[in-house]
Amino acid sequence: MRQRIIDAARMEYALREAVSRQQLSVHLQPQFSLPESGEPQLCGAEALLRWHDPQLGMVSPATFIPIAEESGLILELGHWVLEQVCRELAAMTARGYALPMAVNVSQVQFRSSEFVPQVTRLLAQHDFAPELLRMEITESLATDDEAAMLEKIDQLAALGLSFSIDDFGIGYSNLSRLRRMPLKELKIDRSFINDLSLEDSPDTHTTGNEIVRAMLMMASALSLDVVAEGVEETEQLEVLRRMGCSRVQGYLLGRPRPMAEVIGDAEARLSKG
Numbered sequence: 001m002r003q004r005i006i007d008a009a010r011m012e013y014a015l016r017e018a019v020s021r022q023q024l025s026v027h028l029q030p031q032f033s034l035p036e037s038g039e040p041q042l043c044g045a046e047a048l049l050r051w052h053d054p055q056l057g058m059v060s061p062a063t064f065i066p067i068a069e070e071s072g073l074i075l076e077l078g079h080w081v082l083e084q085v086c087r088e089l090a091a092m093t094a095r096g097y098a099l100p101m102a103v104n105v106s107q108v109q110f111r112s113s114e115f116v117p118q119v120t121r122l123l124a125q126h127d128f129a130p131e132l133l134r135m136e137i138t139e140s141l142a143t144d145d146e147a148a149m150l151e152k153i154d155q156l157a158a159l160g161l162s163f164s165i166d167d168f169g170i171g172y173s174n175l176s177r178l179r180r181m182p183l184k185e186l187k188i189d190r191s192f193i194n195d196l197s198l199e200d201s202p203d204t205h206t207t208g209n210e211i212v213r214a215m216l217m218m219a220s221a222l223s224l225d226v227v228a229e230g231v232e233e234t235e236q237l238e239v240l241r242r243m244g245c246s247r248v249q250g251y252l253l254g255r256p257r258p259m260a261e262v263i264g265d266a267e268a269r270l271s272k273g
Contacts, residue, residue, distance in 0.1 A: 012071050015064055018051055019076065025050050026084045028101070028262035030254035031227060034241055040253055042269050044100040046136070047085050048256050049077060069108045078109040079118055088259060089133060090126035092267070099266045102134040102164060107141050116155050123159055130160025134184065138166050150181065157182040167229070169215060179222060186219050188212060190230025190250070198235040213243055 018024055027048045032040035051059045068074040085101050092099060109115055123130055135156065141149065153163060164185035165178065169192055192215070195208025212228075219226045228240050231250030240248060254262075 008067060008070075011064065011067050012073070014053060014056070015051070015068060015071075015073060018053060019073070019080075023052055023054075024077070024080070025052070026081055026259045027256040028259050029249060029256040030262060030266070031102075031247055031249045032253050034237070034245055034248050036241065040237075040248065042099075042266060043247060044102065044134075045262055045266070046102045046249065047081055047104070047259075049081055050256070065106075069106055072108070074106045074108050075112055075114075078106055082119065082122060084259070085133065086122045086126040086128070088263060089128040092263065093128040093132075095267070097267050097270050098129070098132060099263065099270075100132045100134060102136050104136045104166060105141075107138065110137065110141055110149075110152065116152055119156060119161070120159060131162060134162045134164055136164045136166040136187070139168060139170070153181055164227070169211070183222075183224055185225040185227060186215070187227045187229050187249075188215055193228050193230045193236055193240075193250075196236050196239045198239055209239065209243075212240075212245075216243055216245060 027050045028045040029048060030042055031044040031046065033043040034040050049061060049065075051061075051064055053059055065074070068077055082103055085103055089099075089101060105115075123133075157163070162184035163182060164187055165183060166187050167189040168186045169189045192208065192212050195206075196212060197206040197209055199206065216226055225246055227247040227249055228236075228245050229249050231237055231240065231248045231252050233252060236250075237248060237252060
């Protein structure tokens with residue numbers, strides 16, 4: 001236990017140094033619409049924070065994000081990511097392009113009294129259509145104090161922002177509460193996508209397929225878009241296509257890459273389109 005505490009303290013110190021030395025970067029993972037036939041089409045991207053340490057190499061977000069949340073450093077990191085995304089959305093808009101981007105919002109960040117004012121200021125400082133910016137929140141946040149949570153979401157929605165429930169299916173959402181939230185999208189957790197089977201017919205339904213199919217039906221009933229996360233195999237893509245899933249994200253179609261690279265590719269695709 002003592003060693004774990006020491007390791008966590010060292011990691012927190014290294015993370016604070018990384019912030020001051022600008023060792024953090026924003027990568028984007030593209031998202032694609034999935035037509036009934038034909039190739040998937042680029043339709044957006046998710047912003048992901050990355051940390052490359054000279055000694056440690058690439059540090060997994062699964063390692064440093066919990067430490068950032070426990071130390072409160074996530075407030076600074078989260079604001080910085082939002083600022084980078086807003087700046088790029090404004091720059092793309094000035095060049096005549098539009099690519100919706102989603103940003104993960106930590107529970108610690110969302111609960112901060114400064115969160116809504118900070119977002120308001122960023123939107124005032126950067127000229128782009130607010131609907132291009134989507135906030136991804138977790139199911140556990142959606143089960144938080146209802147009045148306070150809904151008030152903040154309503155305030156942000158009034159600014160033109162949209163919301164997505166990330167990693168849907170692994171939390172404990174109150175569906176009636178989700179219905180009252182101004183949601184635009186559900187993102188099905190990758191664990192359910194991993195269980196998909198190509199051997200799916202009216203006579204032989206697999207459990208994994210049935211769960212995803214039920215999620216898609218529920219989302220349709222609530223008039224929500226769906227993004228299937230963690231698509232890594234062609235078979236998974238084809239099963240999702242058959243089910244009518246509208247959007248996908250995963251290594252099969254695009255890995256997270258530096259923001260400038262993804263935006264450059266996106267603008268090239270949009271120019272051809």
